[in-house]
Amino acid sequence: MIITKQKNLEEILRVLGNGPVFLIGCSECATLCHTGGKDEIGAMKEALEKRKIPVSGCIILDPACHLNNNKRMLKEYSKEIDRSDKILVFACGNGVQTVAELFAEKEILTGTDTLFLGEISRGNEFDKRCMLCGECLLDIFGGFCPVTRCPKSMLNGPCGGSSGGKCEISSEMECVWDRIYQQLKNKGKLQVIDVIQKPKDWSKAVEMKRRV
Amino acid sequence: MSYRSNLEKILSEGRFVVTAEIGPPKGSDAKKIRDKAEIVRGSANAFNITDNQTAVVRMSSLAGCVILLQMDLEPIMQMTCRDRNRIGLQSDVLGAAALGVRNILCLTGDHQSFGNHPAAKGVFDVDSIQLLQIIKNMRDAGVFQSGDPLLAERPSVFLGAAANPYADPFEIQVDLLRKKIDAGAEFIQTQSVYNVEKFARWMDDVQSQGLDKKVHILAGITPLKSVRMTERMKFHVPGTDVPDVVYQRMKNASDPAKEGYTIALETIRELKILPGIHGIHITALFWEEIIPALVKDAGLFHQI
Numbered sequence: 001m002i003i004t005k006q007k008n009l010e011e012i013l014r015v016l017g018n019g020p021v022f023l024i025g026c027s028e029c030a031t032l033c034h035t036g037g038k039d040e041i042g043a044m045k046e047a048l049e050k051r052k053i054p055v056s057g058c059i060i061l062d063p064a065c066h067l068n069n070n071k072r073m074l075k076e077y078s079k080e081i082d083r084s085d086k087i088l089v090f091a092c093g094n095g096v097q098t099v100a101e102l103f104a105e106k107e108i109l110t111g112t113d114t115l116f117l118g119e120i121s122r123g124n125e126f127d128k129r130c131m132l133c134g135e136c137l138l139d140i141f142g143g144f145c146p147v148t149r150c151p152k153s154m155l156n157g158p159c160g161g162s163s164g165g166k167c168e169i170s171s172e173m174e175c176v177w178d179r180i181y182q183q184l185k186n187k188g189k190l191q192v193i194d195v196i197q198k199p200k201d202w203s204k205a206v207e208m209k210r211r212v
Numbered sequence: 213m214s215y216r217s218n219l220e221k222i223l224s225e226g227r228f229v230v231t232a233e234i235g236p237p238k239g240s241d242a243k244k245i246r247d248k249a250e251i252v253r254g255s256a257n258a259f260n261i262t263d264n265q266t267a268v269v270r271m272s273s274l275a276g277c278v279i280l281l282q283m284d285l286e287p288i289m290q291m292t293c294r295d296r297n298r299i300g301l302q303s304d305v306l307g308a309a310a311l312g313v314r315n316i317l318c319l320t321g322d323h324q325s326f327g328n329h330p331a332a333k334g335v336f337d338v339d340s341i342q343l344l345q346i347i348k349n350m351r352d353a354g355v356f357q358s359g360d361p362l363l364a365e366r367p368s369v370f371l372g373a374a375a376n377p378y379a380d381p382f383e384i385q386v387d388l389l390r391k392k393i394d395a396g397a398e399f400i401q402t403q404s405v406y407n408v409e410k411f412a413r414w415m416d417d418v419q420s421q422g423l424d425k426k427v428h429i430l431a432g433i434t435p436l437k438s439v440r441m442t443e444r445m446k447f448h449v450p451g452t453d454v455p456d457v458v459y460q461r462m463k464n465a466s467d468p469a470k471e472g473y474t475i476a477l478e479t480i481r482e483l484k485i486l487p488g489i490h491g492i493h494i495t496a497l498f499w500e501e502i503i504p505a506l507v508k509d510a511g512l513f514h515q516i
Contacts, residue, residue, distance in 0.1 A: 202333035203325060 001119070002029040002092040003126045004112040006040065009047060012088070015109055016053065022077070022084040023058035024099055026091035031060070033126060035112050036090025044090070044111070056083035064095030070102060081106075134204025140192060142183035147200065149176035155197035217314035218286050219258040220370040223399060223428040228484070229491030230512050231288060231401065231430060232256035232503050234280075236271035245271065245279050248500050255507045256494070258286040258315060260401070264295060267327025274308050281312045288372065289313045292321025297337035298346065298357050305347055309367030317372040317401065318343040341388075341395045344371055348396030373397035375429070377414035378407065378453040386417045393427050400427050401493040404434035406445075406475075407453040408482045415488050424488030431483040434495045435502055436472030439463055473502060480510040 023041050030036030038060055045055045057080025061070055074081065081087070086107045089096045093114040100108040116128040131148040137155070138145055147153045151169050158177030161168025165178040184190050215221040222229050232252050237244035245261075252259065261276035277287035289308050291301065305316065320340040324332045338346065338357075346357045351369060354362045373392040377385055389400065405411045411431065418424050436442045436454075442462040446454035458475060465471035483489055492512065496503050507513050 199331065200333075201331040203330045205333070206325065 001032060001117070001126075002094070003033050003115045003118045003128075004030055004035045004090075004092050005115055006035045006090065006112055007110075012109075012111055013051065013053075016048075016086065016088065018053065019048065019086065020054035020056045020084040021048065021086045021088050021109075022056050022081050024064065024087060024089045024091065024095075025058070025060040026062075026064035026095050027060050028063035028065075030064070030091045030095070030112065032120060034124070036060075036064075036095075040090060044088075056080045061091070061095070061099075064089065064091035065098050067098050067101060070098060074102065132205070133200070133202070134207055135201055137200075140197070141180050142187065142189070144176050144180045144183065146176050146180065149174075153200075155200065157193060215370075216368045217258070217370040219288065219315050220398065222257055223490055226490075228512070229258075229428070229430060230256040230507055231258050231260060231491065231493045232500075233260040233262060233493070233495040234276065234500065235262050235265060235497075236273070236276040238268070238270050240271065242275075242279050245276050246283060249280055249283055249285055251500050252503045253283075253285060255504045255513075257491075258288050260288045260290055260317060260493070260495075263290040263292045263319070263321070264327070265290075265322070267294065267322045267324045267329065267332075269328060274304055274311070274313070277308065277313045278311050286315070287313060288315040288317050290317045290319060291343065292319045293336055293338050293340060293343055294321035294324060294334050297335050301338070301343060302346065302350065302356055305350060305367050305369070306362075309365075309369055314368065315370045315372065316347060317374070318347065318397070319374055340373060341391055344373055344392060344395040344397055347371060370398055371396050372399040372401060374402070375400045376403040376451050377405075377411050378403055379451045382414075385414060386421060386423070389418060389423055389427075390421065393423060397427055399490075400429045402429065402432045403451060404432040404445075404495060405479055405483060406436075406458050407455045408479060410453060411483070412486060415486055419488050428490040429488060430491035430493040431486075431489050432493045432495060433476055433480055433483075433506075434497060435476035435499060435506065436462055436468070437497075437499050438468050438472070441497070442468075442472070473506065476506060477510055480506070480512070484510070484512075 023045060025036035025041040034040060041058050041060060045058055048055050057077055059073060059077055061073055086109055087099065087103060088109045088111050089099050090111040096108065096110045117130040117132060118126045118128045121127045128148060130145060133147050137147060146155060151167065152159055158175055162175040162177055165175055167173040167175045184192055215224060219229065232255060234245065234248050259280055261273045263273040264270055273289050277289045280287040318340045324330060324334045347369065348371060349355050350362060351366050354366050356362065375385065375389050379385060439462050442454060442459055445452050446459055461471055461475060462468050480492055483492065494503055
């Protein structure tokens, strides 16, 4: 899931200036991480109207990253959208751009910062798991990704900063290599660590398009 | 008035400048770079040392520059943002200045997919405009990009950047030039010129904004050595503009190298009289030995 964080209200108000504005949320990721679901869009509408910023309408796209589906869903809201020069989107960076693609004449504003691709670990807790590098190495590392979860993306074992299962960057961050080591040990596969992993092929990470 | 480099001095005195490019070897033999430098000694005022040009690994630009300094030649250190983040770049600026490098050309750099290590991760932590600003601030304000102060001597360097009148959109190229000047560029070396007419149109825009008064513009020249090279430049190298008439001349020539040389000579003569042009930058790809004759025949020899 794409994890987002809502920008703080002052920042949103500063870019927004005066309304009217049309609000867009997303039914998928932004709903699950409580940044652009029904509840959050409703709360935002209320907060803006309290500050005398007119909201001409709102919609939760299903999901915001689906170009053709967006076209279909937004058609029903053309009147409300026409009344606003600005569209404020609460979705991931992808969702915002898919919306922007449809409204060349409008000012598209983003209400969120997109943080990472991660899991819902608990109800309100999210952890980074994948950096979309284009060449998955999880098989080698027992299902834990050092490319993403090690701040140095180390492929040949932990650095000298691993201590008590924690990363040197922050005591709140686990050392993924500690997890990998335990996992390989439990599975009797520690010989994997002896293999010198070659430099990674980052050319896969520059892909910009895929056709099926 | 004290100048940071001889290049800056000559340009400031309003004299016409010649710079030439030297590509470092794919190996650690310093003699390779010395041999090339001996060929072009006396044919240019300063010499660009490329920084892993087209993303192909070569001896480092800084090392190449130091080898030139040992030969009493003035280097222009090219610096790209592809392989180093702001920490590495700033560190190398300090090191280069400590070793006597006085000219730095700031470039974003060719993408790694064009080179011999396409699997490499590109850094691009900052771009050329940001790099110019970073080095200018280190030099003039005595601060690193983070705001942290420099503690032992500021790098006294003359700053350059590239410009390409042939990239699209055409209109934005002058805006980019202005941005580079604002960021700290004091001299500009342009993309190689084959289409003088379009170059002159760009220079008109540059002059109408008075930018030629704020920066020294050196026009790029790359002599065409063969039909194959012409085709590569025309069809495959992004951001170059080889007009059909030039391509035809090269194709029809009985001696393409001679024709390419003649074209380069004509181009230099046309560029030399363009208002606002302060020098010529010669990049003779795998053809450095042609530079002395070219400079002499173009009447640039007495300038040096």
